[in-house]
Amino acid sequence: MPEHQRADARRNYARVLAVAEEEIAAHGAGASLEQIARIAGVGSGTVRRHFPTRRALLEAVSHKRIEALCARAEEMIDSADSRSALLDWLGDVLTYCISARGLAAVLAHDSAGTDPVHDNACSTALKEAGNPLLHRAIQQDTVATTATVEELIMLIVGIALTTESFPDPAPQANRLFELTIAGLPTGRPT
Incomplete structure (x- = not known):
């Protein structure tokens, strides 16, 4: 995560990453990005901005x-x-x-x-x-x-x-x- 991001962007990144860890542990590499966004309380665009591909998230x-x-x-x-x-x-x-x-x-x-x-x-x-x-x-x-x-x-x-x-x-x-x-x-x- 780039250090120059705003504080809210850093919080979103950390929240998405924490939720992704749980979802991937439960559902494997095919875990739903939309579900990750929903649970993290962010839009799917936010997930994709931080992690442009599934591989980047994994x-x-x-x-x-x-x-x-x-x-x-x-x-x-x-x-x-x-x-x-x-x-x-x-x-x-x-x-x-x-x-x-x-x-x-x-x-x-x-x-x-x-x-x-x-x-x-x-x-x-x-x-x-x-x-x-x-x-x-x-x-x-x-x-x-x-x-x-x-x-x-x-x-x-x-x-x-x-x-x-x-x-x-x-x-x-x-x-x-x-x-x-x-x-x-x-x-x-x-």
């Missing part, structure tokens, strides 16, 4: 979680077991995607390029945070892969989106994650 709602995941990656960079550090971090990303409805949708690839202003900042931040973990694991021969962090996050997003309709998605998502990492070879290919 990213704002997910901002704190993304920051926490980035900080977690930074904490893990010096772990003794670089493979475990990478896999634990990817597991954390999956856990957040499962527990925070709407986060997987934020991280999903947007091939339509419909939001160049908000060019998937969440995915970019996670990619930048995870790259050192992957590179360290490759350098230490604990992971042999040509995969990028972006591709690994895409796998996590796919798992989260595939299992989100389960009454309790965590067990199935974790099982799919285990199957995925079982296919991630250790050491350099011979």
